[in-house]
Amino acid sequence: MTARIGPASRVLIVVGIVLIGLVLLSKLSMAVALGAFAVMLVAGLLAGRPVPFVASPATDVVASALAVPGISPIDPVIAALPDAVILLDRDSRVVAFNPPARAIAPALARGTALALALRVPEIVAAVREVEATGEARRIEYSERVPIDRWFAVHVAPVAPRFKLLAFQDLTPLRRVEEMRADFVANASHELRTPLAALSGFIDTLLGPAREDVAARERFLGIMKGQAERMARLIGDLLSLSRVELNEHLPPDTPLDLVPIVRQVADGLQTLARDREVEIHIALPDEPFIVAGDRDELTRAYENLIENALKYGASGKKIEISFNRAPGVAGPEAVVRVRDFGPGIPAEHLPRLTERFYRIDVGHSRAEGGTGLGLALVKHILIRHRGRLLIESTQGQGATFTTRLPLTGSAT
Numbered sequence: 001m002t003a004r005i006g007p008a009s010r011v012l013i014v015v016g017i018v019l020i021g022l023v024l025l026s027k028l029s030m031a032v033a034l035g036a037f038a039v040m041l042v043a044g045l046l047a048g049r050p051v052p053f054v055a056s057p058a059t060d061v062v063a064s065a066l067a068v069p070g071i072s073p074i075d076p077v078i079a080a081l082p083d084a085v086i087l088l089d090r091d092s093r094v095v096a097f098n099p100p101a102r103a104i105a106p107a108l109a110r111g112t113a114l115a116l117a118l119r120v121p122e123i124v125a126a127v128r129e130v131e132a133t134g135e136a137r138r139i140e141y142s143e144r145v146p147i148d149r150w151f152a153v154h155v156a157p158v159a160p161r162f163k164l165l166a167f168q169d170l171t172p173l174r175r176v177e178e179m180r181a182d183f184v185a186n187a188s189h190e191l192r193t194p195l196a197a198l199s200g201f202i203d204t205l206l207g208p209a210r211e212d213v214a215a216r217e218r219f220l221g222i223m224k225g226q227a228e229r230m231a232r233l234i235g236d237l238l239s240l241s242r243v244e245l246n247e248h249l250p251p252d253t254p255l256d257l258v259p260i261v262r263q264v265a266d267g268l269q270t271l272a273r274d275r276e277v278e279i280h281i282a283l284p285d286e287p288f289i290v291a292g293d294r295d296e297l298t299r300a301y302e303n304l305i306e307n308a309l310k311y312g313a314s315g316k317k318i319e320i321s322f323n324r325a326p327g328v329a330g331p332e333a334v335v336r337v338r339d340f341g342p343g344i345p346a347e348h349l350p351r352l353t354e355r356f357y358r359i360d361v362g363h364s365r366a367e368g369g370t371g372l373g374l375a376l377v378k379h380i381l382i383r384h385r386g387r388l389l390i391e392s393t394q395g396q397g398a399t400f401t402t403r404l405p406l407t408g409s410a411t
């Protein structure tokens with residue numbers, strides 16, 4: 001008791017002396033001084049009491065969990081955590097763990113030594129360091145088998161010499177980093193090629209071909225083509241980043257898809273004649289109203305129809321159709337662009353909308369392609385809360401289907 005209220009009684013004595021001093025100095029009436037002292041006394045006694053909730057059930061749960069590992073009530077707490085967590089006892093044996101931890105280390109079992117259940121030298125070393133220093137540590141490690149995965153592990157000391165291992169899966173972050181690095185590498189490679197061609201021709205025109213009028217004409221023509229290719233690439237990169245930037249803001253202008261697709265098809269008639277391809281477009285009687293951005297939708301259908309003309313020319317015709325179909329959140333406008341060309345081998349289908357992914361890079365370049373067209377279509381549709389479906393049977397052409405949510409009427 002003395003020990004418990006010791007500091008409080010010292011405070012009370014000091015306060016009492018100060019109050020008496022103030023009364024003697026006539027700064028305070030005796031009644032006010034006594035009242036103030038009584039309040040301090042009650043507060044001091046309350047503060048000095050053992051506070052029951054501090055050593056409350058939570059502490060008891062933890063204490064008993066740590067004391068009786070076999071029937072640990074801490075299990076439900078650990079099981080409820082979304083990331084992998086392992087609790088180790090003072091001998092670094094497993095006391096508790098959750099299903100995500102079992103997914104990382106299938107050999108985990110209560111009572112097993114950590115070093116046997118999880119053969120990661122970095123973690124074992126970190127646990128030893130935590131034991132030695134009593135301070136938390138964070139390490140990162142990676143796995144190669146069965147697939148590449150990266151983890152961060154936070155090892156913290158808890159209770160008497162117990163350790164808690166909390167895992168954070170870094171794989172998605174690493175993948176995004178890799179994709180970004182690949183993208184920059186691809187984009188600079190795509191730009192460097194025409195740039196190298198341009199500077200090569202400039203050197204030739206300044207040197208050996210200086211007086212050669214015929215060569216100059218030819219080289220200037222090639223240089224113009226390369227400069228246009230760079231401009232297309234930069235244009236596509238900018239459009240793509242603009243669409244991605246606005247992806248969270250769906251357009252809200254009601255538009256009729258039918259005239260948009262028809263105008264795109266009309267605009268590509270010259271290319272179709274050059275390739276000897278006929279465009280059959282089945283125009284519906286009623287409008288197909290979607291909330292959209294006219295320029296973006298025009299761009300998306302331009303890419304799809306142009307691709308069908310470029311890569312499916314051998315089929316001699318393309319068909320464009322409109323349908324309505326129920327979707328997840330209501331009726332959808334289904335626009336199909338079908339060609340009868342060589343089609344697309346199944347293994348390429350899932351990757352076609354990746355930036356710079358091309359089945360035949362030479363063919364794509366010869367057609368003026370940047371490898372960004374379908375990525376742009378995909379992101380435009382995502383911004384419009386729609387999607388792109390690609391179906392193909394090799395030798396029988398390809399069908400690119402857009403699905404967009406239908407809304408009310410156009411303005």
Ligand code: ADP
Binds near residue numbers: 303307344358368369
């Ligand atoms: P590109 O600028 O190369 O045309 P896209 O992203 O538009 O880029 O298309 C990616 C690749 O998909 C093309 O290089 C081509 O190999 C393939 N592809 C696209 N449309 C078709 C199609 N209708 N038939 C066959 N292959 C196609």
